[in-house]
Amino acid sequence: MIELKHIWQTYKSPDGKTTLDAVKDVSITINDGEIFGVLGRSGAGKSTLVRCINLLNRPTKGNVIVDGQDLTKLSASELRRVRHKIGMIFQHFNLLSSRTVYDNVALPLELAGVSRDKIREKVTPLLELVGLTEHAKKYPAQLSGGQKQRVGIARALANDPTVLLSDEATSALDPETTTSTLALLRKINKELGVTIVMITHQMEVVKQICERIVVMDHGEVIEEGSVLDVFRNPRHPTTRSMLSGILCTELPAQVVQHIRDIFKAHPNDCNKALRITFVGEEATEPVIATCATRYGVNFNILAGQISEIQESTFSSLTVVCSCSQEAYDRVREYLISNNIQIEELNDAVNA
């Protein structure tokens, strides 16, 4: 288990006159074997925070506890030993261009003084795991971006780490290569039981691979929870804005106008603009149709989005219903009892 407790990271400007709190009092716990995401816009403090896990950044204040050991209290040699158990991969791969694929993967073992035979025993199956056996003798310049990242992944696994830190590892890759790289990371997580911490600004990464996430903004954690819970009920405006492509959280001007027109056309009704969201297997009833037949309330569907999140289908609809207050209350109760998240958008429409 990784526990970051009340982490602060303060940087000084080059002239030493000003300071910047890049991470402000962040506490998070990452469980063994999970794929944990740290999401946020550029400059939010993600890398600074995650680099505290292996003390690449030594926090200004706070404790970093990995498997019960406080890393901030270790001697340099103890810290070196612990760092072997924490692998890391990077956006720009950080491979040595003068070394072959095989020799890049072998490097951490050479540095640890492992014999040539033992290195071969270790590197050969790692190259097989990441699908690069036939490229072992090539140099980084002869590889695609996805292949280079696979070398980075194999190298990060050379010391049998229990934790793998991924700093925007797919940000330089095209969508297809991103998907196959994430599939490889998931396989490593499942088959080797490695805990993975993903720093990312890409919703795709979160959707495809993460189980729990924190969202960071200006050095603080502004949201935390399972991916489905955060997607279902994003509370902070930054999270909502980052999710807008998936959740229709920002209503296009034409949709707002359309809603206003509907409201005007039904002046005597309790008009509600709603965003309703539900996860595939939770919505077992044809709820929209049931609202019409059981309560006589029809929804006008104005916008919708369906996304795959890991193995679930996540749906978000923007709808308007015009009916009596009593009927609306019954519909609302019915939807909530069917695990459907409802958010009233009237304030946004009237603003």
Ligand SMILES: Nc1ncnc2c1ncn2[C@@H]1O[C@H](COP(=O)(O)OP(=O)(O)OP(=O)(O)O)[C@@H](O)[C@H]1O
């Ligand atoms: N070594 C440093 N010295 C001074 N300021 C730094 C240093 N490293 C990061 N910062 C600043 O700290 C803030 C957080 O940076 P950080 O790299 O952690 O953010 P991030 O969320 O990972 O963003 P990105 O994805 O763009 O790297 C930024 O304002 C950045 O300029």
